Amino acid sequence: MSLLKKFATVGGATLVSRVFGFTREMMMASALGIGPVADAFNLAFRFPNLFRRLFAEGAFNAAFIPLFARSLEEEGEAGARRFASEIFATLFVVLMGLTVVAMIFMPFLVKTIIAPGLAACIDDPETLRQQLSCEDRFGITVAFSRIMFPYLACMSLMAMVSGILNAFRRFFAAAAAPTLLNFILIGVLAYAWWTKADQQTIGFLMSWGVLAAGVGQLLMVTLAMRLAGFSVSLGRPRWTPGLKRLLILAGPAALIGGITQINLFVGQAIASYQPGAVSILTYADRPYQLPLGMVGVAIGVVLLPELARALKAGRLEEAQHTQNRSLEFALFLTVPAAVALFVMPEPIIRLIYERGAFGPDTTEKVAAVLGLYALGLPAFVLIKVFSPGYFARENTRTPMIVTGISALANTVLSFVLFWFYAERGIAAATTLAGWINAALLFEGLRRQGLWHVDGKLLRRAGLVFLSAALMGGALLVMLEALERWMGADPNVIHQSLAVLALAGVAMLIYFVLAFLTGAADRAMVLKLLRRKRAAG
Structure with missing residues (x-):
């Protein structure tokens, strides 16, 4: 299977998940808007998601896969199974302990880390009739956090099993599993609409839905691992050289792999000082996560094992080729996506969200944040491209330092810009921190x-940049021509047709320009077309 085909397999599965994620967010926005229940749910859900990215996806995709691949190469399947079982036993015990402690001390965690703004909240008597009191907002945030925190344990164990599947070049099941979360939450929201549940009840039902999805996703990838002919056993945790090496690699790798989530989490913690800001950032994050997930996740999942194999075999020229083509692929897809999201965020947000509790004023706020996030889209995908260059060589020290610099810059910029520009300042800080991270990672690889x-x-x-710029200019012209079709019009059909026309024409312009100028690999495209014609 070619590198491009592997990217397409993982990216396609991730795209399906993101599309259903859009549906989920549309239904949630209509039901909850940017009110206190929406803020509480988003704050509570972000916390286990942060740890999942830090100690599960980031750490295991960056540290576990190279070590597991080495065990598989040097000791065979029996040695790899023994190594995986050692790690699984330790991970299981640590996660159970962490879950129990977190659930006990959740009020303290919410007050100091998850949403410090709720602790500093001052009730406004004029708004208490429409919104929950500060005490109520704090209480439901704690309750939602306790319900959803075990999701972290399920996702961490799932990340390890997914790492095993990826090492065996079985990419689809791990990429498709997140779709289950969207299916379950869509079902929960449909049930809440049918029963006319109030907002607090919807929040609790969604929290339980997240936990159920975590259990389902873990079962799904475990079954896929069994079907692949591999299994792990749960024994007594033991301190082994393999575990020690994993921890040495996984600690820094966890921070590096979760930089996007760290930045978003810091932003949301600061945003908790302003009612509604947390939900605005979350709704803007969803459209921006579509291309980031489809391209970034695909590159992160596929590139690391491919690069690790080439380096272990001493094929340095192949490793360089893989890195350059991955960067080329990332720019080819993310630069036009960033331009489109920056040029036309308001029509996109209006079409996706503006109904029910989500009004025109909210559309303007969310669109402004999405436009700023869009400017950082290429940077966060480039981080996924540059990081494996370190991880495949078992070097986590350099990227850990880079991540620390980026996270510090994001925190400082978020604090400063928030007081001047509210949630837009946090989005700008996230984007700037992403570019700082990507630039430092690349410079480190180049210098070494x-x-x-x-x-x-x-x-x-x-x-690619020239083609994307010309596409952006064409979009501006088309936006003016279709303005009356995309205003605050309740006719969703008109809005849908206008946005689809914009997206379709923009894609056509970009891909034609890319093909004619040579921004796309014309030889590879023609080769693929010949293969399809021959197969037909």
Whole structure:
């Protein structure tokens, strides 16, 4: 299977998940808007998601896969099974302990880490008739957090099993599993609409739905692992050289892999000082996560094992080629997506969310944040491209330092900009921190001689930016022509047709320009077309 086909397999499965994620967010926005229940749910859900990215996806995709691949290569399947069982036993015990402690001390965690703004909240008597009191907002945030925190344990164990599947080049099940969360929450929201449940009841039902989805996702990838002919056993945790090496690699890798989530979590914690800001940031994050997830996750999942294999076998030229083509692929898809989201955020947000409790004023706020997030989209995908260059060589020290610098910059910028620009300041800080991270990671690889940019990459990258800029200009012209179809109009059909026309024409313009100028690999496209014609 070619590198491009592997990207397409993981990216396609992730795209399906993101599409259903849009549906979920549309229904949630209509039911909850940006009120206190929406803020409480988003704050509570972000916390286990942060730890999942830090100690599960980031750590295991960056540290576990190279070590597991080495065990598989040097000791065979029996040795790999023994290594995986050692890690699974330790991870299970640690997660259970962490879950119990977190649930006990959840009020303290909410007050100091998750939502410090709720602790500093001052009730306004004029708004208490429409909104919950500060005490009630704090209480439901604690309750939602306790219900959803075990989701962390399920997702962490799932990440390890997914790492095993990825090492065996079985990418689809792990990429498709997140869709289950969206299916369950869509079902919960449909049930709440049918029963005309109040907002607090909807929040509790969604929290239980998250927990049920976590259990279902873990079962799904475990079954896929069994079908692949591999299994792990749950024994007594033991301190072994393999575990020690994993911890040395996983600690820094966890921070590096979760930089996007760290930045978003810090932003939401600061945003908790202003009612509604947390939900605005969350709703803006969903459209921006579609291309980030489809391209970034695909590259992160596929590139690391491919790069690790090439380096272990001493195929340095192949490793350089893989890195350059991955960067080329990332720019080819993310730059036009960033331009489109920056140029037309308001029509997109209006079409997706503006109904029910989500009004025109909220659309303007969310669109402004989405436009700023869009500017950082290429940076966060580039981080996914540059990080494996370190991880595949079992070097986590350098990217850990880079991540620390980026996280510090994000925190400082968020604090400063929030007081001037509210949630827009937090979005700008997240974007700036992402570019700082990507630039430092690339410079580190270049200085160590671990990445040699070839002429093909430089030429195609320049043509990608040119094609995307011309597409953006065409979008501005089309936006003005279709303005009356995309205003605050209750006719969703008109809005849908206008946005689809914009997206379709923009894609056509970009891909035609990319093909004609050579920004796309014309030889590879023609080769794929010939293969399809021959198969037909």
